[in-house]
Amino acid sequence: MNVAAPSTTGKNSPAQPPERRGPALGRAGEAVREWAIRNPMVLVMALVILYFLYMSDRFGTVGNLQTIAIAAAPFALIALGQTLVILTGGIDLSVGSVIAASAMTAALVVKDHPERMWLAVLAAVLVGVVVGGISGFAVSRLGVPPFVATLGMMTVASGLAYVLGNGAPINGLPADYSTIANTKVLGIDLPVVIMIVGFIVMIVLMSRTTYGLRVYAVGGNPLASRIAGLNVNRTLFSVYVISGGLAGLSGVILSSRVISAFPSLGSGYELDAIAAVVIGGASLMGGRGTVWGTILGLFLIQTLNNGLDLLIVPSYWQKVIKGVLIIAAVALDVWVVRRRSR
Amino acid sequence: MNGSLECRDLTKSFGGLPILRGVSLCLEPGTVTVLAGENGAGKSTLMKIISGQLRPDTGEVLFGGEPLAPGDVHAARGAGVGIVPQELAPIPDLSIYENLFVGREKRTRTGLLDRRGMIRAAREMLTVFGIDLDPRTPMRRLSVGMTQLVEIVKNTSWGARVVLLDEPTSAISDREVERLFTLVDQLRERGVAIVYTTHKMAEIQAVADRVVVLRDGRLVADEPLAALSEHDIVQHMIGRELSELFPERPEPGTEVALRVGGVRRDGAPPVDLEVRAGEIVGLAGLIGAGRTELLETLFGVRARTGGEIEVGGRRLRPNRVTEAIASGMALVPEDRKGAGLVLSMDVLDNGSLPHLGAFSVAGWLRSKARAEAVGSWGRTLGLRSRGLSQEVQTLSGGNQQKVVLGRWLSGDVKVLLLDEPTRGVDIGARSEIYRAIIRLAESGLAVLMASSDMAEVIGLSHRLLVMRGGGVVAELDRRAMDAPDVQERIFRHAAGLHVA
Numbered sequence: 157m158n159v160a161a162p163s164t165t166g167k168n169s170p171a172q173p174p175e176r177r178g179p180a181l182g183r184a185g186e187a188v189r190e191w192a193i194r195n196p197m198v199l200v201m202a203l204v205i206l207y208f209l210y211m212s213d214r215f216g217t218v219g220n221l222q223t224i225a226i227a228a229a230p231f232a233l234i235a236l237g238q239t240l241v242i243l244t245g246g247i248d249l250s251v252g253s254v255i256a257a258s259a260m261t262a263a264l265v266v267k268d269h270p271e272r273m274w275l276a277v278l279a280a281v282l283v284g285v286v287v288g289g290i291s292g293f294a295v296s297r298l299g300v301p302p303f304v305a306t307l308g309m310m311t312v313a314s315g316l317a318y319v320l321g322n323g324a325p326i327n328g329l330p331a332d333y334s335t336i337a338n339t340k341v342l343g344i345d346l347p348v349v350i351m352i353v354g355f356i357v358m359i360v361l362m363s364r365t366t367y368g369l370r371v372y373a374v375g376g377n378p379l380a381s382r383i384a385g386l387n388v389n390r391t392l393f394s395v396y397v398i399s400g401g402l403a404g405l406s407g408v409i410l411s412s413r414v415i416s417a418f419p420s421l422g423s424g425y426e427l428d429a430i431a432a433v434v435i436g437g438a439s440l441m442g443g444r445g446t447v448w449g450t451i452l453g454l455f456l457i458q459t460l461n462n463g464l465d466l467l468i469v470p471s472y473w474q475k476v477i478k479g480v481l482i483i484a485a486v487a488l489d490v491w492v493v494r495r496r497s498r
Numbered sequence: 499m500n501g502s503l504e505c506r507d508l509t510k511s512f513g514g515l516p517i518l519r520g521v522s523l524c525l526e527p528g529t530v531t532v533l534a535g536e537n538g539a540g541k542s543t544l545m546k547i548i549s550g551q552l553r554p555d556t557g558e559v560l561f562g563g564e565p566l567a568p569g570d571v572h573a574a575r576g577a578g579v580g581i582v583p584q585e586l587a588p589i590p591d592l593s594i595y596e597n598l599f600v601g602r603e604k605r606t607r608t609g610l611l612d613r614r615g616m617i618r619a620a621r622e623m624l625t626v627f628g629i630d631l632d633p634r635t636p637m638r639r640l641s642v643g644m645t646q647l648v649e650i651v652k653n654t655s656w657g658a659r660v661v662l663l664d665e666p667t668s669a670i671s672d673r674e675v676e677r678l679f680t681l682v683d684q685l686r687e688r689g690v691a692i693v694y695t696t697h698k699m700a701e702i703q704a705v706a707d708r709v710v711v712l713r714d715g716r717l718v719a720d721e722p723l724a725a726l727s728e729h730d731i732v733q734h735m736i737g738r739e740l741s742e743l744f745p746e747r748p749e750p751g752t753e754v755a756l757r758v759g760g761v762r763r764d765g766a767p768p769v770d771l772e773v774r775a776g777e778i779v780g781l782a783g784l785i786g787a788g789r790t791e792l793l794e795t796l797f798g799v800r801a802r803t804g805g806e807i808e809v810g811g812r813r814l815r816p817n818r819v820t821e822a823i824a825s826g827m828a829l830v831p832e833d834r835k836g837a838g839l840v841l842s843m844d845v846l847d848n849g850s851l852p853h854l855g856a857f858s859v860a861g862w863l864r865s866k867a868r869a870e871a872v873g874s875w876g877r878t879l880g881l882r883s884r885g886l887s888q889e890v891q892t893l894s895g896g897n898q899q900k901v902v903l904g905r906w907l908s909g910d911v912k913v914l915l916l917d918e919p920t921r922g923v924d925i926g927a928r929s930e931i932y933r934a935i936i937r938l939a940e941s942g943l944a945v946l947m948a949s950s951d952m953a954e955v956i957g958l959s960h961r962l963l964v965m966r967g968g969g970v971v972a973e974l975d976r977r978a979m980d981a982p983d984v985q986e987r988i989f990r991h992a993a994g995l996h997v998a
């Protein structure tokens with residue numbers, strides 16, 4: 157609301173561009189500054205990295221970067237799915253439980269039959285797709301609010317995970333299964349490769365395809381989307397299916413890494429995924445947010461986890477610090493957006 | 499120390515766009531000043547500055563000779579300025595009395611809520627204005643008109659000496675308008691200075707003591723009501739002769755593009771109508787006559803319970819928007835922000851939303867084709883934006899409307915349904931939109947246009963259908979529309995009065 161000079165007086169010199177270029181900064185400097193102001197989370201990330209680099213010798217090593225990437229992979233998949241759901245104005249609370257249910261399913265399939273490895277992977281993803289499909293059906297066709305629908309499916313999937321193992325973990329999975337998480341492709345761990353492929357696919361999907369545009373449109377204004385001829389229900393349904401499927405895949409990676417499946421696997425992961433999306437600047441009202449933002453949010457959380465571990469901060473305190481940082485980060489983002497729109 | 503409120507040379511711009519360009523105005527107690535002007539003339543901005551919701555760029559607001567702190571709602575309220583905004587903000591789940599006292603609740607000596615005292619006081623406040631309602635009624639149960647009356651009571655009962663009513667009749671029925679006028683009269687008798695914004699002629703005649711006309715942010719007329727004829731007021735508002743606003747209509751074709759036979763929806767009589775290619779058919783009627791509902795039923799957004807719709811000879815199955823679009827139908831909805839645009843997306847995305855199929859191969863967007871198509875109709879319509887990547891919510895109303903209209907132009911449209919095509923659009927953009935509609939008709943589109951703007955619906959249509967209670971009650975051809983008493987006739991049909 158702070159208009160320095162009344163613009164009516166500018167009428168005398170119509171062709172004059174706004175006189176803003178500071179002599180010291182120059183065009184490029186100005187652009188960098190502008191960009192940093194527009195992307196405060198990048199700045200926060202940079203500060204966090206600098207802090208850990210300063211505090212810990214081990215933080216900047218290649219080995220540690222790998223550790224961060226490997227830890228991030230299962231979260232990355234569910235955060236990507238969550239991004240789609242949140243863009244439509246929904247939320248998917250079930251992904252943590254889906255990880256457990258799909259891991260248990262895969263473990264049952266593969267336990268005494270190493271040759272069924274691919275079948276196990278398929279079954280796990282299928283479990284996720286079905287759970288997501290039910291949530292999607294409830295949201296798009298029955299009009300159940302996403303929070304409620306996925307809260308319900310979270311409980312269902314968690315219950316099924318316990319049923320599948322009679323409440324006990326399934327240990328001693330075949331070595332073949334464990335190779336999924338422990339193979340290297342071109343020197344990079346397979347989960348990290350899957351994560352990077354996921355990033356690329358999702359970035360392209362959301363910026364270059366009609367599907368991505370539809371997700372943004374439906375989240376931004378469902379009624380207007382309908383009048384423009386989009387199939388709103390189908391789009392809504394699809395994001396939950398994708399989210400569920402990715403959670404299933406995440407369950408495979410996690411159970412393969414520890415060579416066992418247990419019903420509490422992935423518990424609480426949905427919250428980290430939601431946090432990553434929100435830190436990335438997405439609006440819980442739908443229609444606003446980017447895959448890039450989610451990636452940034454994801455790595456901010458993962459870097460914090462890793463860095464605080466290296467500094468031997470007790471895990472209980474880590475939670476406190478993480479929670480405060482999430483709120484602070486989003487408050488900063490909101491503040492910047494507000495300032496910009498004034 | 500008289501109780502008058504004075505504005506001195508107020509200016510205000512948003513994002514470099516001047517909205518008010520030096521407005522001075524003095525409001526006398528016991529006078530109803532109608533602030534007339536087209537949408538976008540600056541009426542609401544002026545009201546917001548007076549009530550302290552906005553800070554003017556230059557100029558000041560004085561009360562009894564003392565300047566008020568700019569942009570300070572509390573200062574304005576302290577000086578006795580109350581505003582009833584166009585968009586009401588009641589708390590629907592609280593009762594009337596709770597709404598009346600929200601923020602200044604009465605308390606008992608123990609600090610608890612004094613409900614009995616508030617109910618008693620609320621009842622008195624309502625009776626003073628002749629409103630016979632139990633103050634314990636939940637707000638949700640009131641009609642829009644009643645809600646408005648309660649809001650007015652709420653904003654004046656604390657002793658307001660200046661009351662600003664921003665387009666108070668935009669959403670209420672005729673009977674409720676009567677009550678509103680009574681209430682305005684009562685306020686006037688109590689010596690309150692009232693500002694009443696509207697662009698409707700009938701209302702100006704009914705309530706005004708004095709008429710102030712704003713156009714493009716300037717005060718262009720300030721006269722007692724008696725000194726201005728209706729024609730003068732219209733002229734001041736639009737700044738030119740009405741006839742210049744509407745281009746010549748081309749001759750319509752002969753082929754029927756839209757055939758509607760006995761189309762029914764819940765609670766409405768069946769509707770029959772035909773629109774030929776190149777023909778513009780207007781839908782007139784009062785608010786609530788069912789025009790929007792009819793258009794939505796034709797388009798498949800609202801449930802059709804019977805009857806047939808044919809577009810270019812192809813019969814549409816009920817309630818399928820996709821099929822309506824595929825057969826060449828397009829809807830430009832009344833509620834631009836709620837139903838037309840995805841505000842968080844840019845011009846390019848909004849502009850190509852209905853025809854994504856045409857701009858993609860196997861789901862991949864063809865960015866170049868998309869940008870070319872949107873850019874092309876953007877130029878045709880005179881769309882003013884900072885480029886295709888500007889978010890539509892930062893566009894002016896007129897340019898937003900051009901996006902909602904223009905996006906259908908890149909497809910194969912045969913029948914265009916327009917619902918209030920110029921609502922909230924400034925006069926310059928209006929004439930551009932009119933020209934675009936005429937040009938579309940010229941190219942062979944059938945246009946069915948609902949509008950509450952009499953001049954617009956008469957000046958643009960080949961033929962006029964008047965709606966009441968969900969059905970079509972009268973049809974006026976070109977000759978009837980050129981008759982001098984046409985507005986009167988339309989009104990009589992629309993209101994269900996007997997036509998002499």
